Amino acid sequence: MDHEKVLDEAWRTPGVTAIDLPPVDVNRVLADRYQLDRDVTFTREMLWDMEARKAAAPDIYIPTVVAAGSATKFPSVRHEGLEDFTRVSDQRLWADPARFGTIIEHVRLDHDNQRAFFVGAADFVTPDGDTRTATTDQPIFHVEHSVAGAEDRPLNRWRIVLLTEHVDQRLLDVFTTMAQDPYLRVFIEVYLQKDLGVSFRRK
Template identity: 50%
Template sequence: MRSVGFTSSDDPGGPAGVEDEFARAWADPRHTRFEPPPVDVNRVLAERYRMSEPLTFTRTMLWDAEVRKAWHPDIYLPHVVREGSALSWNAADDLTTFDRASRQRRWLEQDDFGLVLERVRLNPAEQRVTFVGAARLPGPDGTTLRAGTKQPLFHIEHAVGGEEREPLNQWRIVHLTEEPDERLAEALGGRTYQGGLPGFIEVYIRSVLNIRLDRTDTA
């Protein structure tokens, strides 16, 4: 599968460009799209976990976790991103748009890591984060970085929904394939949380809120 998507020569530009690029990619019928149902964070906490103290997770907490994850994916997504491989740079003055590089597991070959380059847009007003994959980007020192080519580029959108005391974790991903790839959709569907919370929320509860968290529905 050939990697497509924006490069340093057809950069989407500022904050609006990142979100527009995601919307264009999502609307393209050639691409492979995946959008799981929203996760009701407090319902899953009550049904699947035991905690060291009572907790009502809020929208405010969920947005804070999303922002932290955007800047530090290796800390908040240790099952996906290789430890110490994440780097962010080229931040706008308001810190809502920046470039990011990290070594991530390939979607279909979980034992293999590749370099992923992304432009990131934080949208606090709508509590949404958009990640647009790039084939190449100028790095922190201006040297051109090139993403791995063993899988198609992909864009991701994470969003916070629901009410303050009933937050919903929402996300969707589009792979820039030349035709829909059922293998990617099946792999994503089979691995999505496995009935629990997204990993970054577990990390946030343990490391930021300092609350012990254990799954109760696993052997």
């Protein structure tokens, strides 16, 4: 599977709901919105390390979205600078966050270019022959998380396309609200505390 091609083709399909969130300047937000117990300067390398960890353990790094203990990562296949695997987890529905549904994602980590692709699927047969089925309570979606910017001024980028037949304003509103949050996304806060050992307080 060419994960990037699947996402790009979906992005250009009429009727889908596609959102490219504004890039987040991690160090600027840290300086403006956080009080830290020691000085930290995020680098591109650190931000990519976070992305790779989050891809493998979404319930740890996105606890506000993924149900604790629900994530299963199936074995990785590595080729050149790419790492492919499938993950299955229970996630809050975008437009109805009080409810959870099973989400199946075929993941590609492009370590050389610091891009992570997540291609949603309706079902998946596990290596031991079990069939997992995704929720039908929301559209399947594809995601790209990536790192941009200078090494010492990294940008966190995120785009998502939901495979709707017509653009869904409710879903657009969810991500518009998300983009207005002045703080770092939860997975960066988790990495800051869990992996870097930095305590913080939001201003």
